[in-house]
Amino acid sequence: MTTTATLPGSPFIAYAAHSQGQHLHVEGVCLADLAREHGTPLFVYSKAAMLSALAAYQRGFAGRKAHICYAMKANSSLAVLQVFAQAGCGFDIVSGGELTRVLAAGGDPAKVIFSGVGKTRAEMQQALNTGIGCFNVESEAELDVLSDVATGLGVQAPVSLRVNPNVDAKTHPYISTGLKGNKFGISHERALQVYQHAASLPGLKVVGIDCHIGSQITETAPYLDAMDRILDLVAEVEAAGITIHHIDFGGGLGINYNGDKPPEADALWAQLLTKLDARGYGQRQLMIEPGRSLVGNAGVCLTEVVFTKPGEQKNFCIVDAAMNDLPRPAMYEAFHQIVPVAPRAGEVVTYDVVGPVCESGDWLGRDRQLVVQSGDVLAVLSAGAYCMSMASNYNTRGRAAEVLVDGDKAHLIRQRESAFDTFALEQLIGV
Ligand SMILES: *Cc1c(COP(=O)(O)O)cnc(C)c1O
Numbered sequence: 001m002t003t004t005a006t007l008p009g010s011p012f013i014a015y016a017a018h019s020q021g022q023h024l025h026v027e028g029v030c031l032a033d034l035a036r037e038h039g040t041p042l043f044v045y046s047k048a049a050m051l052s053a054l055a056a057y058q059r060g061f062a063g064r065k066a067h068i069c070y071a072m073k074a075n076s077s078l079a080v081l082q083v084f085a086q087a088g089c090g091f092d093i094v095s096g097g098e099l100t101r102v103l104a105a106g107g108d109p110a111k112v113i114f115s116g117v118g119k120t121r122a123e124m125q126q127a128l129n130t131g132i133g134c135f136n137v138e139s140e141a142e143l144d145v146l147s148d149v150a151t152g153l154g155v156q157a158p159v160s161l162r163v164n165p166n167v168d169a170k171t172h173p174y175i176s177t178g179l180k181g182n183k184f185g186i187s188h189e190r191a192l193q194v195y196q197h198a199a200s201l202p203g204l205k206v207v208g209i210d211c212h213i214g215s216q217i218t219e220t221a222p223y224l225d226a227m228d229r230i231l232d233l234v235a236e237v238e239a240a241g242i243t244i245h246h247i248d249f250g251g252g253l254g255i256n257y258n259g260d261k262p263p264e265a266d267a268l269w270a271q272l273l274t275k276l277d278a279r280g281y282g283q284r285q286l287m288i289e290p291g292r293s294l295v296g297n298a299g300v301c302l303t304e305v306v307f308t309k310p311g312e313q314k315n316f317c318i319v320d321a322a323m324n325d326l327p328r329p330a331m332y333e334a335f336h337q338i339v340p341v342a343p344r345a346g347e348v349v350t351y352d353v354v355g356p357v358c359e360s361g362d363w364l365g366r367d368r369q370l371v372v373q374s375g376d377v378l379a380v381l382s383a384g385a386y387c388m389s390m391a392s393n394y395n396t397r398g399r400a401a402e403v404l405v406d407g408d409k410a411h412l413i414r415q416r417e418s419a420f421d422t423f424a425l426e427q428l429i430g431v
Pocket of ligand 1: 092215216250251291292
Protein backbone atom coordinates (compact mmCIF):
# COMPACT_ATOMS: atom_id res chain seq x y z
CA MET A 1 0.00 0.00 0.00
CA THR A 2 1.22 3.50 -0.74
CA THR A 3 0.59 6.15 1.88
CA THR A 4 -0.19 9.73 0.93
CA ALA A 5 -0.15 11.03 4.49
CA THR A 6 1.49 9.77 7.62
CA LEU A 7 -1.29 8.26 9.65
CA PRO A 8 -0.79 7.37 13.28
CA GLY A 9 -1.09 3.79 14.22
CA SER A 10 -1.53 0.79 12.11
CA PRO A 11 0.09 -0.09 8.77
CA PHE A 12 -3.13 -1.99 8.05
CA ILE A 13 -5.03 1.31 7.73
CA ALA A 14 -3.53 3.31 4.90
CA TYR A 15 -4.15 5.11 1.62
CA ALA A 16 -3.90 2.91 -1.44
CA ALA A 17 -4.45 3.32 -5.15
CA HIS A 18 -8.04 3.23 -6.32
CA SER A 19 -9.63 3.94 -9.70
CA GLN A 20 -10.37 7.53 -8.58
CA GLY A 21 -7.02 8.23 -6.90
CA GLN A 22 -5.79 7.39 -3.42
CA HIS A 23 -8.48 6.10 -1.09
CA LEU A 24 -8.18 5.07 2.54
CA HIS A 25 -8.32 1.30 3.04
CA VAL A 26 -8.53 -1.05 5.98
CA GLU A 27 -6.44 -3.99 4.83
CA GLY A 28 -7.76 -4.73 1.32
CA VAL A 29 -11.12 -3.00 1.72
CA CYS A 30 -11.89 0.52 0.48
CA LEU A 31 -13.59 2.61 3.16
CA ALA A 32 -15.55 4.75 0.71
CA ASP A 33 -17.15 1.55 -0.58
CA LEU A 34 -17.97 0.41 2.96
CA ALA A 35 -19.58 3.75 3.82
CA ARG A 36 -21.74 3.52 0.70
CA GLU A 37 -22.77 -0.04 1.48
CA HIS A 38 -23.44 0.24 5.22
CA GLY A 39 -24.01 3.95 5.81
CA THR A 40 -22.42 6.12 8.48
CA PRO A 41 -21.42 6.42 11.29
CA LEU A 42 -19.66 3.10 10.82
CA PHE A 43 -16.86 1.54 12.84
CA VAL A 44 -14.40 -0.51 10.81
CA TYR A 45 -11.79 -2.73 12.42
CA SER A 46 -8.79 -4.61 11.05
CA LYS A 47 -8.37 -8.15 12.29
CA ALA A 48 -4.74 -8.18 11.16
CA ALA A 49 -4.04 -5.01 13.17
CA MET A 50 -5.47 -6.61 16.32
CA LEU A 51 -3.48 -9.79 15.84
CA SER A 52 -0.34 -7.82 15.07
CA ALA A 53 -0.73 -5.79 18.29
CA LEU A 54 -1.23 -9.05 20.18
CA ALA A 55 1.82 -10.58 18.48
CA ALA A 56 4.04 -7.84 19.94
CA TYR A 57 3.06 -8.97 23.44
CA GLN A 58 3.43 -12.64 22.49
CA ARG A 59 6.96 -11.97 21.19
CA GLY A 60 7.74 -10.07 24.38
CA PHE A 61 6.73 -13.07 26.50
CA ALA A 62 8.29 -15.81 24.34
CA GLY A 63 9.75 -18.51 26.60
CA ARG A 64 7.88 -17.22 29.69
CA LYS A 65 4.86 -18.46 31.55
CA ALA A 66 2.51 -15.63 30.69
CA HIS A 67 -1.23 -15.18 30.15
CA ILE A 68 -2.55 -12.25 28.16
CA CYS A 69 -6.02 -11.26 29.34
CA TYR A 70 -7.58 -8.74 26.94
CA ALA A 71 -9.23 -5.95 28.97
CA MET A 72 -12.46 -6.15 27.04
CA LYS A 73 -14.02 -2.90 28.21
CA ALA A 74 -11.85 -1.26 25.51
CA ASN A 75 -13.98 -2.92 22.83
CA SER A 76 -16.38 -5.65 23.82
CA SER A 77 -18.05 -6.43 20.49
CA LEU A 78 -18.56 -10.19 20.20
CA ALA A 79 -16.56 -10.70 17.02
CA VAL A 80 -13.63 -8.74 18.51
CA LEU A 81 -13.72 -11.00 21.57
CA GLN A 82 -13.89 -14.00 19.23
CA VAL A 83 -10.68 -12.89 17.47
CA PHE A 84 -8.83 -12.70 20.80
CA ALA A 85 -10.35 -15.91 22.17
CA GLN A 86 -9.27 -17.80 19.05
CA ALA A 87 -5.78 -16.34 19.43
CA GLY A 88 -5.60 -17.89 22.91
CA CYS A 89 -6.27 -14.81 25.04
CA GLY A 90 -8.08 -14.72 28.33
CA PHE A 91 -10.20 -11.73 29.31
CA ASP A 92 -10.11 -9.10 32.02
CA ILE A 93 -13.73 -8.30 32.84
CA VAL A 94 -15.31 -5.62 35.03
CA SER A 95 -18.94 -6.76 35.17
CA GLY A 96 -21.19 -9.79 35.02
CA GLY A 97 -22.42 -8.50 31.67
CA GLU A 98 -18.89 -8.72 30.28
CA LEU A 99 -18.66 -12.33 31.51
CA THR A 100 -21.85 -13.15 29.62
CA ARG A 101 -20.29 -11.62 26.51
CA VAL A 102 -17.08 -13.68 26.90
CA LEU A 103 -19.12 -16.87 27.02
CA ALA A 104 -21.25 -15.80 24.04
CA ALA A 105 -18.05 -15.20 22.05
CA GLY A 106 -16.62 -18.63 22.88
CA GLY A 107 -14.06 -17.45 25.47
CA ASP A 108 -12.70 -19.81 28.12
CA PRO A 109 -14.05 -18.88 31.58
CA ALA A 110 -10.98 -20.40 33.24
CA LYS A 111 -8.93 -17.66 31.58
CA VAL A 112 -11.14 -14.85 32.89
CA ILE A 113 -10.05 -12.45 35.62
CA PHE A 114 -12.63 -10.20 37.24
CA SER A 115 -11.52 -6.66 38.15
CA GLY A 116 -13.50 -3.71 39.47
CA VAL A 117 -14.22 -1.93 42.75
CA GLY A 118 -17.92 -2.69 43.04
CA LYS A 119 -18.67 -6.34 42.28
CA THR A 120 -22.14 -7.27 43.51
CA ARG A 121 -23.06 -10.55 45.21
CA ALA A 122 -25.00 -11.55 42.09
CA GLU A 123 -21.92 -10.94 39.92
CA MET A 124 -19.74 -12.92 42.33
CA GLN A 125 -22.20 -15.85 42.19
CA GLN A 126 -22.35 -15.74 38.41
CA ALA A 127 -18.54 -15.73 38.17
CA LEU A 128 -18.13 -18.55 40.71
CA ASN A 129 -20.75 -20.68 38.98
CA THR A 130 -18.99 -20.08 35.66
CA GLY A 131 -15.63 -21.07 37.13
CA ILE A 132 -13.57 -17.99 36.32
CA GLY A 133 -9.80 -18.01 36.85
CA CYS A 134 -9.40 -15.24 39.41
CA PHE A 135 -11.09 -12.37 41.22
CA ASN A 136 -8.93 -9.26 41.36
CA VAL A 137 -10.15 -7.94 44.70
CA GLU A 138 -10.00 -4.21 45.32
CA SER A 139 -11.03 -3.78 48.98
CA GLU A 140 -11.22 -5.51 52.34
CA ALA A 141 -15.01 -5.34 52.34
CA GLU A 142 -15.05 -7.17 49.00
CA LEU A 143 -12.91 -9.99 50.46
CA ASP A 144 -15.39 -10.64 53.25
CA VAL A 145 -18.41 -10.64 50.96
CA LEU A 146 -16.70 -12.83 48.34
CA SER A 147 -15.72 -15.37 51.01
CA ASP A 148 -19.30 -15.42 52.23
CA VAL A 149 -20.74 -15.89 48.73
CA ALA A 150 -18.23 -18.65 47.90
CA THR A 151 -18.87 -20.47 51.18
CA GLY A 152 -22.58 -20.34 50.43
CA LEU A 153 -21.93 -22.07 47.10
CA GLY A 154 -19.60 -24.59 48.72
CA VAL A 155 -16.55 -23.43 46.76
CA GLN A 156 -13.39 -21.39 47.25
CA ALA A 157 -12.90 -18.23 45.21
CA PRO A 158 -9.44 -17.79 43.69
CA VAL A 159 -8.29 -14.27 44.60
CA SER A 160 -5.58 -11.80 43.74
CA LEU A 161 -5.31 -8.48 45.55
CA ARG A 162 -5.12 -5.38 43.43
CA VAL A 163 -2.45 -3.34 45.12
CA ASN A 164 -2.14 0.34 44.55
CA PRO A 165 1.61 0.87 44.07
CA ASN A 166 1.29 4.67 44.44
CA VAL A 167 3.17 5.53 41.27
CA ASP A 168 2.29 8.33 38.89
CA ALA A 169 1.58 6.98 35.41
CA LYS A 170 1.81 10.58 34.08
CA THR A 171 -1.38 10.30 32.11
CA HIS A 172 -4.72 12.13 32.12
CA PRO A 173 -6.11 12.38 35.70
CA TYR A 174 -9.33 10.55 34.68
CA ILE A 175 -7.36 7.56 33.44
CA SER A 176 -4.68 7.45 36.14
CA THR A 177 -5.47 4.72 38.64
CA GLY A 178 -2.30 3.94 40.61
CA LEU A 179 -2.08 6.93 42.94
CA LYS A 180 -3.12 7.09 46.58
CA GLY A 181 -6.10 9.34 45.87
CA ASN A 182 -7.65 6.87 43.41
CA LYS A 183 -10.63 4.69 44.23
CA PHE A 184 -8.84 1.60 42.92
CA GLY A 185 -6.91 -1.09 44.76
CA ILE A 186 -5.60 -1.71 48.25
CA SER A 187 -2.90 0.56 49.60
CA HIS A 188 0.63 -0.74 49.52
CA GLU A 189 0.98 -0.13 53.26
CA ARG A 190 -2.00 -2.29 54.18
CA ALA A 191 -1.40 -5.03 51.62
CA LEU A 192 0.36 -7.55 53.90
CA GLN A 193 -2.36 -7.30 56.55
CA VAL A 194 -5.06 -7.68 53.92
CA TYR A 195 -3.31 -10.76 52.47
CA GLN A 196 -3.23 -12.30 55.95
CA HIS A 197 -6.93 -11.59 56.33
CA ALA A 198 -7.66 -13.11 52.90
CA ALA A 199 -5.67 -16.24 53.76
CA SER A 200 -7.71 -16.65 56.94
CA LEU A 201 -11.11 -16.57 55.21
CA PRO A 202 -12.67 -19.99 54.49
CA GLY A 203 -14.18 -19.12 51.10
CA LEU A 204 -10.99 -17.76 49.55
CA LYS A 205 -7.84 -19.16 48.03
CA VAL A 206 -5.03 -16.63 47.52
CA VAL A 207 -3.50 -17.11 44.07
CA GLY A 208 -1.97 -13.85 42.98
CA ILE A 209 -1.21 -10.16 43.13
CA ASP A 210 -2.08 -7.50 40.59
CA CYS A 211 -1.82 -3.81 39.85
CA HIS A 212 -3.00 -1.48 37.10
CA ILE A 213 -1.63 2.04 37.23
CA GLY A 214 -3.50 3.88 34.50
CA SER A 215 -4.22 4.09 30.81
CA GLN A 216 -2.60 5.66 27.73
CA ILE A 217 0.79 5.37 29.48
CA THR A 218 3.56 6.41 27.08
CA GLU A 219 6.61 5.99 29.32
CA THR A 220 8.43 2.93 30.62
CA ALA A 221 9.47 4.36 33.99
CA PRO A 222 6.06 4.10 35.74
CA TYR A 223 5.92 0.38 34.85
CA LEU A 224 9.43 -0.22 36.20
CA ASP A 225 8.55 1.63 39.42
CA ALA A 226 5.30 -0.28 39.85
CA MET A 227 7.09 -3.58 39.24
CA ASP A 228 9.64 -2.82 41.97
CA ARG A 229 6.88 -1.96 44.42
CA ILE A 230 4.89 -5.10 43.59
CA LEU A 231 7.92 -7.40 43.82
CA ASP A 232 8.79 -5.90 47.24
CA LEU A 233 5.32 -6.92 48.35
CA VAL A 234 5.54 -10.42 46.87
CA ALA A 235 8.68 -10.96 48.94
CA GLU A 236 6.99 -9.61 52.07
CA VAL A 237 3.80 -11.64 51.64
CA GLU A 238 5.65 -14.87 50.85
CA ALA A 239 7.94 -14.34 53.86
CA ALA A 240 4.72 -14.35 55.89
CA GLY A 241 3.94 -17.83 54.51
CA ILE A 242 1.39 -16.92 51.80
CA THR A 243 2.33 -18.16 48.32
CA ILE A 244 1.72 -15.84 45.38
CA HIS A 245 1.24 -18.06 42.32
CA HIS A 246 0.89 -15.36 39.70
CA ILE A 247 1.92 -11.75 39.28
CA ASP A 248 -0.35 -9.58 37.14
CA PHE A 249 1.04 -6.25 35.93
CA GLY A 250 -2.22 -4.85 34.53
CA GLY A 251 -2.63 -3.00 31.25
CA GLY A 252 -2.41 0.65 30.34
CA LEU A 253 0.12 0.80 27.53
CA GLY A 254 -0.65 3.80 25.34
CA ILE A 255 -1.06 4.09 21.57
CA ASN A 256 -0.12 6.72 19.03
CA TYR A 257 -3.07 9.09 18.61
CA ASN A 258 -1.14 12.14 17.48
CA GLY A 259 2.59 11.66 17.52
CA ASP A 260 2.56 9.93 20.93
CA LYS A 261 5.52 7.59 21.22
CA PRO A 262 4.69 4.83 23.67
CA PRO A 263 7.18 1.96 23.83
CA GLU A 264 6.34 -1.07 21.68
CA ALA A 265 4.86 -3.90 23.76
CA ASP A 266 7.81 -6.23 23.07
CA ALA A 267 10.41 -3.55 23.87
CA LEU A 268 8.59 -2.59 27.07
CA TRP A 269 8.49 -6.20 28.18
CA ALA A 270 12.13 -6.81 27.29
CA GLN A 271 12.96 -4.11 29.86
CA LEU A 272 10.46 -5.29 32.44
CA LEU A 273 11.58 -8.90 32.13
CA THR A 274 15.21 -7.87 32.62
CA LYS A 275 14.19 -6.37 35.95
CA LEU A 276 12.05 -9.37 36.81
CA ASP A 277 14.96 -11.73 36.06
CA ALA A 278 17.39 -9.60 38.04
CA ARG A 279 15.10 -9.83 41.03
CA GLY A 280 14.65 -13.59 40.62
CA TYR A 281 10.99 -13.65 39.55
CA GLY A 282 11.45 -14.28 35.82
CA GLN A 283 10.08 -17.82 35.90
CA ARG A 284 6.88 -16.95 37.77
CA GLN A 285 3.44 -17.23 36.19
CA LEU A 286 2.86 -13.75 34.74
CA MET A 287 -0.35 -12.06 33.63
CA ILE A 288 -1.10 -8.81 31.85
CA GLU A 289 -4.35 -7.02 31.03
CA PRO A 290 -3.89 -4.86 27.93
CA GLY A 291 -6.95 -3.18 26.42
CA ARG A 292 -6.35 -0.04 24.36
CA SER A 293 -3.00 -1.18 22.95
CA LEU A 294 -4.61 -4.28 21.37
CA VAL A 295 -7.51 -2.55 19.61
CA GLY A 296 -7.13 1.26 19.63
CA ASN A 297 -5.25 1.63 16.38
CA ALA A 298 -7.07 -1.29 14.74
CA GLY A 299 -10.24 0.73 14.17
CA VAL A 300 -11.65 3.84 12.52
CA CYS A 301 -15.05 5.49 12.61
CA LEU A 302 -16.45 6.65 9.28
CA THR A 303 -18.67 9.70 9.32
CA GLU A 304 -20.31 11.76 6.59
CA VAL A 305 -20.11 15.53 6.40
CA VAL A 306 -23.69 16.82 6.76
CA PHE A 307 -23.01 20.55 6.39
CA THR A 308 -20.14 22.97 6.50
CA LYS A 309 -21.00 26.15 8.39
CA PRO A 310 -18.66 29.12 8.07
CA GLY A 311 -18.56 31.50 11.02
CA GLU A 312 -16.87 34.72 12.12
CA GLN A 313 -14.67 33.05 14.70
CA LYS A 314 -14.90 29.40 13.73
CA ASN A 315 -15.83 27.29 10.77
CA PHE A 316 -17.76 24.17 11.62
CA CYS A 317 -17.72 20.88 9.81
CA ILE A 318 -20.88 19.16 11.02
CA VAL A 319 -20.72 15.39 10.68
CA ASP A 320 -23.16 12.57 11.37
CA ALA A 321 -21.07 10.98 14.17
CA ALA A 322 -21.26 12.56 17.60
CA MET A 323 -20.26 12.33 21.23
CA ASN A 324 -22.62 9.40 21.69
CA ASP A 325 -20.53 7.43 19.14
CA LEU A 326 -17.10 8.85 19.98
CA PRO A 327 -17.19 9.99 23.61
CA ARG A 328 -13.44 10.44 24.19
CA PRO A 329 -13.05 14.06 23.03
CA ALA A 330 -16.02 15.22 25.16
CA MET A 331 -14.94 13.12 28.13
CA TYR A 332 -11.16 13.58 28.23
CA GLU A 333 -10.54 16.26 25.59
CA ALA A 334 -8.89 13.38 23.74
CA PHE A 335 -7.40 13.81 20.27
CA HIS A 336 -8.33 11.68 17.27
CA GLN A 337 -6.93 12.37 13.82
CA ILE A 338 -9.63 13.00 11.22
CA VAL A 339 -8.88 12.43 7.55
CA PRO A 340 -10.91 12.17 4.33
CA VAL A 341 -11.36 8.65 2.96
CA ALA A 342 -11.12 10.04 -0.58
CA PRO A 343 -9.00 13.20 -0.50
CA ARG A 344 -10.12 15.94 -2.92
CA ALA A 345 -8.29 18.95 -4.31
CA GLY A 346 -9.42 22.38 -3.15
CA GLU A 347 -9.05 25.10 -0.57
CA VAL A 348 -7.88 24.01 2.87
CA VAL A 349 -10.16 25.41 5.58
CA THR A 350 -9.72 25.20 9.35
CA TYR A 351 -12.76 23.60 10.94
CA ASP A 352 -14.02 22.43 14.27
CA VAL A 353 -15.44 19.00 13.46
CA VAL A 354 -18.63 18.65 15.50
CA GLY A 355 -21.57 16.30 15.79
CA PRO A 356 -25.31 17.03 15.75
CA VAL A 357 -25.90 16.41 19.48
CA CYS A 358 -27.29 19.33 21.48
CA GLU A 359 -24.22 19.92 23.66
CA SER A 360 -21.34 22.32 23.15
CA GLY A 361 -19.15 19.45 24.35
CA ASP A 362 -20.13 17.52 21.25
CA TRP A 363 -16.99 17.97 19.19
CA LEU A 364 -14.71 15.40 17.60
CA GLY A 365 -11.78 17.58 16.65
CA ARG A 366 -10.80 21.24 16.94
CA ASP A 367 -8.97 23.41 14.42
CA ARG A 368 -8.58 20.73 11.77
CA GLN A 369 -7.34 21.62 8.30
CA LEU A 370 -9.58 19.93 5.79
CA VAL A 371 -10.74 20.12 2.20
CA VAL A 372 -14.34 18.95 2.45
CA GLN A 373 -17.83 19.31 1.04
CA SER A 374 -21.08 18.00 2.42
CA GLY A 375 -21.48 14.35 1.47
CA ASP A 376 -17.76 13.60 1.89
CA VAL A 377 -16.80 10.76 4.19
CA LEU A 378 -14.20 11.33 6.92
CA ALA A 379 -12.41 8.70 8.98
CA VAL A 380 -11.85 9.35 12.67
CA LEU A 381 -8.68 7.38 13.34
CA SER A 382 -7.54 5.38 16.37
CA ALA A 383 -11.18 4.66 17.19
CA GLY A 384 -10.91 0.97 18.05
CA ALA A 385 -10.75 1.44 21.83
CA TYR A 386 -13.15 3.14 24.25
CA CYS A 387 -15.43 4.41 21.48
CA MET A 388 -18.09 1.83 20.55
CA SER A 389 -17.88 0.27 24.02
CA MET A 390 -18.72 3.67 25.54
CA ALA A 391 -21.33 4.63 22.96
CA SER A 392 -24.80 5.67 24.12
CA ASN A 393 -28.20 6.45 22.67
CA TYR A 394 -28.17 10.10 23.78
CA ASN A 395 -30.48 12.20 21.59
CA THR A 396 -32.16 8.91 20.56
CA ARG A 397 -29.36 8.18 18.20
CA GLY A 398 -29.08 4.50 17.37
CA ARG A 399 -25.59 3.16 17.88
CA ALA A 400 -23.39 2.76 14.81
CA ALA A 401 -22.89 -0.41 12.81
CA GLU A 402 -19.55 -2.24 12.98
CA VAL A 403 -17.54 -4.06 10.32
CA LEU A 404 -14.56 -6.34 10.87
CA VAL A 405 -12.19 -6.55 7.92
CA ASP A 406 -10.13 -9.68 7.35
CA GLY A 407 -7.94 -9.33 4.25
CA ASP A 408 -10.30 -8.32 1.47
CA LYS A 409 -13.41 -9.57 3.27
CA ALA A 410 -15.65 -7.21 5.23
CA HIS A 411 -17.90 -8.83 7.85
CA LEU A 412 -20.80 -6.85 9.28
CA ILE A 413 -20.43 -7.71 12.99
CA ARG A 414 -23.10 -5.40 14.37
CA GLN A 415 -26.16 -3.94 12.70
CA ARG A 416 -27.00 -0.28 13.02
CA GLU A 417 -29.55 0.34 15.79
CA SER A 418 -32.87 1.80 14.72
CA ALA A 419 -34.82 4.31 16.77
CA PHE A 420 -37.19 1.45 17.61
CA ASP A 421 -34.27 -0.56 18.99
CA THR A 422 -33.39 2.33 21.29
CA PHE A 423 -36.80 2.25 22.98
CA ALA A 424 -37.68 -1.43 22.58
CA LEU A 425 -37.66 -2.00 26.36
CA GLU A 426 -39.78 1.04 27.19
CA GLN A 427 -43.46 1.07 27.90
CA LEU A 428 -46.23 3.67 27.94
CA ILE A 429 -48.31 3.86 31.10
CA GLY A 430 -51.97 2.87 31.03
CA VAL A 431 -54.61 5.62 31.00
C1 LIG B 1 -9.17 -0.68 31.93
C2 LIG B 1 -8.31 -1.68 32.60
C3 LIG B 1 -7.29 -2.31 31.91
C4 LIG B 1 -6.92 -1.98 30.50
O1 LIG B 1 -6.41 -0.69 30.37
P1 LIG B 1 -5.87 -0.19 28.94
O2 LIG B 1 -5.37 1.18 29.21
O3 LIG B 1 -7.02 -0.20 28.01
O4 LIG B 1 -4.78 -1.14 28.53
C5 LIG B 1 -6.58 -3.30 32.56
N1 LIG B 1 -6.86 -3.64 33.85
C6 LIG B 1 -7.83 -3.03 34.55
C7 LIG B 1 -8.09 -3.44 35.93
C8 LIG B 1 -8.58 -2.04 33.96
O5 LIG B 1 -9.55 -1.43 34.66
